[in-house]
Amino acid sequence: MDAFLNQAFAGLSMASILLMVALGLAIIYGAMGVINLAHGEFVMLGAYSAWLLQTSLGLGILVALPIVFLMVALVGLLVERGVVRWLYHRPLDTILATWGVAILLQQLVRSVIGSESRYVAGPTILDGNLVLGGVVMSNYRIFLIFFSLAVVAATWFLLKRSEFGTKLRAVIQNKEISECYGIRADRVYALAFAYGAGLAGMAGALITPLVSVTPSMGTYLVVDAFLVVIVGGVGSLLGTVAAAGMVGEATAMFSMLMNDTIGRIAVLLAIIFLIRFKPMGLFPDKVRR
């Protein structure tokens, strides 16, 4: 039983990381239909921003989070203004263009900062483990789970309750008509893209105590994030949360029953089946376009 609970917690922890990475992607992909292959690189930039703030200014990652968010959001804004906005009507080209941006960012970090992996210290107040019976839970991972849920709540509020969110939803439903009502769709898109990028950057900063910070770290993460978005259904916040939870727990359970390699294959197979029967994902967007 302990083994099962430990594994369930591991799954929850994986889900929280997936959720933070996927949330930004869900907004960019869901709102704008842009398949952003540079998303992993935003995560990587977030990790490097955290490293930079820690080594140069001595800021811990928790204190640095808002700054990291702004830094990466700014990069996202530049990418949107410089590249993506010219390609809204050419979805296939955005894939190619963002892929190119990804390579560019990766190589830029490699040439400017160097290719060796960097060390970022975790927050010391979250060291240690919470032990309940036979279940051992790392404090930092518990924090990540709650933090990711808080980010979802903030995003939900932003989309459903704020003026910006109302405009964004209007633009998603019908760009031309909302422009007639005086909404500057261009600006809404740019801000949404920047917000998505900023979320990715924050996710990057938060995973630094668990992984190795290298220029190519985003490549692995973005694949999982796409899986989550596709399973959840494009454009659905609830779907993204549910899908992150499912993919995380499924990975943990399969890898308990078999091992991590086969567990991963099993998860991918399960997703293929799911997509076969629910091609729009679990919570498809009901908006008519």
Place this chain on the structure above:
Amino acid sequence: MKRRDFLKGVAVAGAAGVVGFPGIWTQRKAAWAANGEIPVGILFSLTGAVAVVERTLHDAALMAIEEINDNGGIHGMRLRPYIEDPASDPATYADRARRLVLRDNCISVFGSYTSASRQAVLPVVEGRDNLYWYPTLYEGRECSRNVMYGGAVPNQQQQEFVPWLAENFGGRFYLIGNNYVYPREENNVCKMILNQIGGEAVHEEYVPMGHSDFSSVINRIRQANPDVIFCTLVGDSDVAFQRQFHAAGFDPEQLPVASLTRSEVEVKAMGGEAAAGHFSSAPYFMAHDSPENARFVEAYQRKYGSDQVTHFVSEAAYFQIYQFKAAVEQLAPSDITATNIRAAAVGQTFMAPQGEILIDENLHTHLWPKVAQWDRSGQAKVVLESQQRIAPEPYWAYEGQRCTGEGLVTS
């Protein structure tokens, strides 16, 4: 144009070709000697996924070349490095190696970190009978006559390490590695030794390359409750595993991680605190105490920055250039070909930073294995030093097969 003019033209052009480009008729075996330069290829990735490590190998090799040139070269001839960037892609390695050997006429190529890239280059160097100097520890089971292997093979890393671990911590090993050939071969050897000394592998598992969430693995470790974690994870996976293992609150005195692949580079990335108290086995550590090593580390940090680290692969990338030099010095300038260099290299000794090393007739290197314990500063303290130089046996785990001076012999 008339047909006659055309034929005349072709004839003239053909004649001009024969007279004007004699190179295409003669094998330019010694063309490089003309301007007093010895061309060598440097084939380490500066971009892409393995650039993290290969950049340091590139730096170490170039430093050795510079040192040799500053001290008068080899018989007055300078080493001329031709640098290619294979971008971490095996197919590109083969292509660039071909370019170095054919176009640039290099008589030796130094390169590669991964086994996949070495194996991609093999057909090129074997086809042209050139020499490829490979500095990395690897899984053995290879016996090419065209590769000079500078790193440790499994018997050199494990034959003292595993019994020592079993004696000090207990014989129940948990084997974890990335899912590719190196960890699997090393674990086969480990299980073989454990069988002989009465230990056991309580669990053996492999995670995909680049895997970065080890919470399930750590749960399994908790359940299996082993004495030692025998770790062949590489690069980012190793860093992620160690950080998460440390955060999970395990005590290295009770359950040490014993790694074959962890060097100063990985420890720097995971932080000294996470690595402290755990063990690695390798022929070289940056903190190894010898005058040669002090010189090597000092020169390396002066050239590339005081925050840089040397490690067991960059040491080999460095000493292989000197082994090459020692071999070429034996030859008259007109005799310098790859095959003669190979013949001259066998039996050469060199005072490397790790100790005096020797090239075996099977083209692998006799090395000085060490076991070291990491401390908080990110350095390793050598706790067990081999009493003697250990001979390389790439087919140690395979009865009836031996790698010799004639290549692989099966009895």
